[in-house]
Amino acid sequence: MWNMTHPANFTVEVKSAFLQEVYDRGNLSSPAISDTEFLLWLRRLSPLLVNLSPSLVTSLFNIGKKRGCNSSEKIITLLDTQRLTLSSNTQREIYTNILQSLQGPAPLKCYRDGSFYIYLRNTFHRFDFPDLSTFTSLLPPAREPELLSTISTSELNQFLSRPNVIDNESDICVIFNNYNNTAAFLETEDVPDDVKMMTLPCVWPLALSSNNRDEVNSWFDVRLTKYFRFLTKTLISSNEVQHASCLAFQKLVSVMGNNFTYNNSEFGQAEVYTTISTYLGNGSEARCYNDNDAELNSTAWFANNIGNFMTFATVDDISNFISPSQAKVFMVDQANLELFKNAAIPQTVIDYYILTLFEFNPTFNPLKVPGSFLCSPEVPSSAYSFASEADTIKILKELEKSCNGTEDSEVSAVLASNIETFTPETFSTLGSASSGLSNTKISSLSPTVIVSSLSTLGTVSTWNQGQANIFIQKLISSGYLINDGSRLESLGTLFAGVPSKTIENIPATELFSISQNTVFVNNMIAAPTVIQQIFVQKIISLDQSAASVVQNVPDAMATEIPSSSLVFSGPVDISKINKKTWTGEQAAMFFESLGETDFDTEKLNPTVLQGFTCNTVRKMKKKRVRGLIRSCRPRKGRAKVKLEETQLTCMYNQLKGNLSQDFAEYPSDMLIYLNIKDVQGANCRSYFTALGAADFTVASSVLNKDSGLFSEAQNCLGISGVKLNGGDVEVLGNMVCTLDSSYIENSDSLILEKLKVCKDLSASQVAAIEKLLQSGKTKYGDVTTWNAKTLVDLGELPLYLTENFWGKFKSKTKKRFLKTFMPKQRKKKVRKSKLKKLFKHMSARKTKRGAGCTVGNITQVTVSDHAFPFGYDLTQFDICLDIPVLKDSLDSICQKVDDNDFQTVILRKLNEAYPLGVPEEQVQLLGSVSRVATLNDISKWTITKVDTLAALVKTDDGSWEAAQSKAIITKYLETPGNSLGATELNSIGSNLCSLDISSLEKIKPVNIRNAKPLNLASCSTEQKKVLYEISKISFVSQSSNPTTYSNLIRSYLGGAPLTDVVELSKQNIHMDLKTFQSLDPNVISKLTAADVKALVGANLPDLKVFENVTAVETWRNMLTQKELDTLGVGLTTSRATPTTAPPNPTTVKTTTVPRCHH
Structure with missing residues (x-):
């Protein structure tokens, strides 16, 4: 050892x-x-x-x-x-x-x-x-579950919490895929964040595959609560989610919608919704719904499967997720209804939900839906028809609370029809829905109740004329005196029904006392124009000086002031003038005074600037004139200055030789008249860009401006062929309204957006638009995808489109569109001829006679629908319209029916209803329906009041045939005491030309003076002569001021004799070519070159511009070339040069005509 x-x-x-x-x-x-x-x-x-x-x-x-x-x-x-x-x-x-x-x-x-x-x-x-990868390498594959299961949760926590132990993220999944105590580990152990982040992808599939509700709740409410903040976009959109069990998916939707914080997340709610929509979009029916499975038979499908992510849903999503049969049960579920209360959900989706709800459940109680739903136009009026009077009151209160009342006339009609007992409290609850009252119900109201309810009734803005008339008639017949300002004010919006006679009988001082009340003035403006005119006449009678007239007449009603009342004897207060709205004729009366002030022209309102003429600026300095022209340029946030053609040519003439190349500084319409030589080559694109904002309809067709300007634009922009690219279209702007069909159908689809603002479209242009739309190459997509939104997005174009287009839409879609489209068109006073065409193109095919009323009886509710009478052909309209309904709803029916044949049915039934003659109160309501009346029809009408006369000759309702208008006016004049006063003349307008000479001779000069300028274009020469002689006397007091006198008498000069016209030529009045063309052709033919030169003054270059206009062409061809050359504007004649000396000039005999003195 x-x-x-x-x-x-x-x-x-x-x-x-x-x-x-x-x-x-x-x-x-x-x-x-x-x-x-x-x-x-x-x-x-x-x-x-x-x-x-x-x-x-x-x-x-x-x-x-x-x-x-x-x-x-x-x-x-x-x-x-x-x-x-x-x-x-x-x-x-x-x-x-x-x-x-x-x-x-x-x-x-x-x-x-x-x-x-x-x-x-x-x-x-x-x-x-060992680190994790080494640890897992020590586990023999066959023994992984066995060995891992020996480890306690706290021991696993110790291991995984060791610093840097996880060297390979995938190895942690080996642990949890084989560990039999994962659930307990997640519930009890808290590991570092980096471990949680790597653990979540491993256990995520386990949570999603759970099929037991308790187990799912444990996963999402307990085990993963500390892990959710480590969710990634990848995990949310993973394949495991798309194959998740329904219970797990629904829980995920709940957690992500209610408990998840997105602040520091790499994804947002939109990405979560993408996952949801993908999951739910798999299948033809609702996924995760099975009425035979207790776990999946809940009808709260939207709440369970989409929840708060409904804010990202589209209508297409909803319709794809569920079948119609499922929609029927899902839509009525209270949890779903609560979910859709969310104001952040797109309105289109809410509307679709409501539409579907009532489509499948027509009798569903509106009181069971969220209050906000009632604001949707998709709640059918029929849904309210089942309500009792007590429920109706509750509905009205909910409407007031959630929607600030209702403006839907159809809904108002149904709700009002549900109520039998009316008190001031009832009207207070009805609010704006009071306008749904039928004429019969209004007639049955107690005058006492009406008077007590005026504070409510007078705030309703949707009364039609017939309703307002009946209310006022009820009050007057009961002895209620409307004899002072306070009584007029108390009527509120019902003022529209006050007859003109009542206004005439109220002292002018009383009217003046309420003329400064803005609310009253607004109610006045909503009343018939004839009432406004009489009101203004009464105010003027207090003090007829122009300064006082401008001071006293409400700003918004200034257009009713006669031009003769705007002759100022002293300085003009432009600041007061500038607050009011004017017509061009009125503005011309005081426009000259702008040369005498330093008022900033940039601050002039557009209606004041309408007074610009060569006559009104003749005394101004050139700099001031240029400033006024610049002020007429297009400006953001300000209405366009509406100028006539001769005003625009005058402006151009004033600027000649001093034109800037900054074309945006000029009125866009004036640019139409520029000579292309005025445009420097490098600036042609900016010129055509500025010109693109112009209204090309202002130019006379005889000038051929459309083709000429487009040809120049082609040269400038390098356009060849008929295909315009997007850039070309953008530059051309409104000029595309002048292009023919070949350009429209072959150009960039942006052209459709420009065509939306055209004032009119020809049949060939419309055909090209339809061809382009149906190509599927526009932003409106393929024909098969078109829906109600397509119609809305097309703007004004649907007004022109034909059955080739409308045939692609279901009747229901068209009707829904019309409910909002038609009120807008009527408010804009679109020409009746356009509305007639629209109805023809949209209407259904004719039904066979003998089938009876199959579409549905026309009721007061039916005619309250803005889409009425869409859905009825002529046969059905005739059969389904009963005379009692016609009498009770005449105003509503006449407002909405534009088709001539339908209107003929109305008149026939009206004659049947009143065999002894149609009462005056009904005649007043005929509107455009009156235009199809025969002389025999008119003979049965009662026309004794100026209100009726004015209602019948409204220009908005269309023009009259001369025989018919003569019959109407004559019938009015047959009533003792009636005459052609200023009010009548204003109402009649151009229809005056239908009267006999004998009737015209009875017009008093004072009435011409107090009337607006009359349009006499359709009058015969003899009629014009009579009216001119009267007008000459009317304005004789102003003959000392050439500008004023010529402005006042201009519209009557078509009847002026040669002597008077020659005398005017000496007064430096700068007559515009429009007025020149209106002169008696016999007079024009006798005017010398010197006469015309003196007469038109600064407008002389316009003789060349309008040389092919009949009046100018005839005149120049009667003169020699030598005479025309004296004008220096390049006019030529077809008259041969005389070979002999001309005879001595004809001596014009002078008559007693007012002279204009400087």
Whole structure:
């Protein structure tokens, strides 16, 4: 035996040499040496293990390889006692050898049972510990579940919480895929965040695959609560989610919608919804719904499967997720209804929900839906028809609370029809829905109740004229006096029903006292124009000086002031003028005064600027004129200055020789008249860009501006062929309204957006638009995808489209569209001819006679629908419209029916209803229906009031045939006391030309003076002469002021004799070419070149512009070329040069005509 005295004194080399000798000669690995003897040797060797060299570690482990587990363990234990003396390299070598002993030919040969983690910890002692990948490598594949299941949750926590233990993320999934205590681990153990982050992807599929509700709740409410913040976009959109169990999916939706914080997340709610929609979109019916499965038979499908993510849903999503049969039960579920209360859900989706709800459940109680739903236009009026009076009151209160009342006339009609007992409190509850009252019900109301309810009734803005008339008639017939300002004010919006006679009988001082009340003025503006005119006449009567008239008449009603009342005797207060709204004729009366002030032209309102003419600016300095022209340029946030053609040419003439190349500084319409030579080549694109904002309909067709300008644009923009690219279309702007069909159908689809603002479209243009739309190459998509939104997005284009387009839509879709489209068109006063065409193109095919009323009886509710009479053909309209309904709803019906044939039915039935003659109150309500009346129909009408006359001749309702308008006016004049006063003249307008000379001769000069300028274009020469002579007397007091006098008498000059026209030519009035063309052709033919030059003044260049206009062409061809050359504007004549001296000029005999003195 060796003597190991004082081993500590040995050097490392000596100790290593001793050890090596023991390894080489001791044969300690031999089975012949007993374990007892082996352990004895190990104790002897212990001193030599101090500062053990790394190179001797493997040899030491080799001694124990062929011995029992106890011997191997003793070697490691012995080394552990010396660990503090061992270098890091030695310790690393020991760790490696321990690891190799576990991985050897007989892996884990020394593991018996108990915690595998404790076994490893004991095996490695303090010589480091395996990281995760090494740990998992020690697990024989066949024994992974067995060995891992021996580890307690706290031990696994200890292991996974070790610093840097996880070197390969995928290995952690090996643990949890085989660990039988994962659930308990997640519930009880709290590991570092980096471990949670790597753990979540491993357990995520386990949570999603759960099929038991309690288990699902445990996963999402307990186990994963600390892990959710580590969710990634990848996990949310993973394949596992798409294959999740329904219960797990629904829980996920709930958690992500209610409990998840997105602040620091790499994804948002939109990405979650994408996952949801993908999951739910798989299948033809609702996924996760089975009425035979107790776990999945809940009809709260939207709440369970989409929840708060409904804010991202589209109508297409909803319709794809569920079948119609499922929609029927889902839509009525209270949880779903509550879910859709969310104001953040797109209105289109809410509307679709409501539409579907009532489509499948027509009798569903509106009181069961969220209050906000009632604001939707998709709640059918029929839904309210089942409500009792008590429920109706509740509905009305909910409407007021959630929607600030209702403006839907159809809904109002149904709700009002449900109420039988009316009190002031009832009307207070009805609010705006009061306008749903039928005429019969209004007629049956107690006058006392009406008076007590005026504070409510007078705030309703949706009364039609017929209703307002009946209310006022009820009050007047009951003895209620409307005889002062306070009584008028108290009527509120019902003021519209006050007859003109009542206004005439109220003292002017009373009217003036309420004229400053903004609410009253607004109610006045909503009343018939004839009432406004009489009101203004009464105000003017208080003080007829122009300054007082401007001061006293309400700003919004200034357009009703006669031009003759705007003749100022002193300085003009432009600041007051500028607050009011004016017509062009009115503005011309005071426009000249702008040259006498330093008022900033940039601040002038657009209606004041309409007064610009060469006559009104003749005394102004050039700089001031240029400033006024610049002020007429297009400006954001300001209405366009509406100027006539001759005003625009005048502006151009004023600017000649001083034109800027900054074309945006000029009125866009004026640019139409620029000579292309005025545009420098490099600036042509900016010119056409500015020109693109112009209204090309302002130019006379005889000028051929459309083709000429487009040709120049083609040269500038390099356009060849009929295909315009998007850039070209953008530059051309409104000019595309002038292009023919070949350009429309072949150009970039942006052209559709420009065509939306055209004032009119030809049939060929419409055909091209339809062809382009149906190509599917526009933003409106393929024809098969068109829906109600398509119609809305097309803007004004549907007004022109034909059955080729409308045939692609279901009747229901068209009707829904019309409910909102038609009120807008009527408010904009779109021409009736356009509305007639629209109805023809949209309407259904004709039904066979004898089928009876199949579409549905026309009721007061039916006619309250803005889409009425869509859905009825002529036969059905005739059969389904009963006379009592027609009488009760005449105003509503006449407002909405535009088709001539339908209107003829209305008149026929009206004649049947009133065989002794149609009452005046009904005649007043006919509107455009009156235009199809025969002379026989008119003979049965009662027309004694100016209100009726004015209602019948409203220009908005269309033009009259001369015979019919004559019959109407004559019938009015047959009533004793009636005459063609100023009010009548204003109402009649151009219809005056239908009267006989004898009737015209009875017009008094004062009435011409107090009327608006009359349009006499359709009058005969003889009629014009009569009216001119009267007007000459009317305005004689102004003859000393050429500008004023010419402005006042301009519209009557078509009847002026040669002497008067020649006299005017001496007054420097700068007559525009429109007025020149209106002169008597016989007079024009006798005017010399000098006469015309003096007459038109600054407008002289316009003779060349309008040389092909009949009046100018005829005149110039009567003159010699020499005479025309004196004008210096390039006019030519077709008259041959005379070979003999001309006869002496004809001497014009002078008549007594007012002279204009400077």
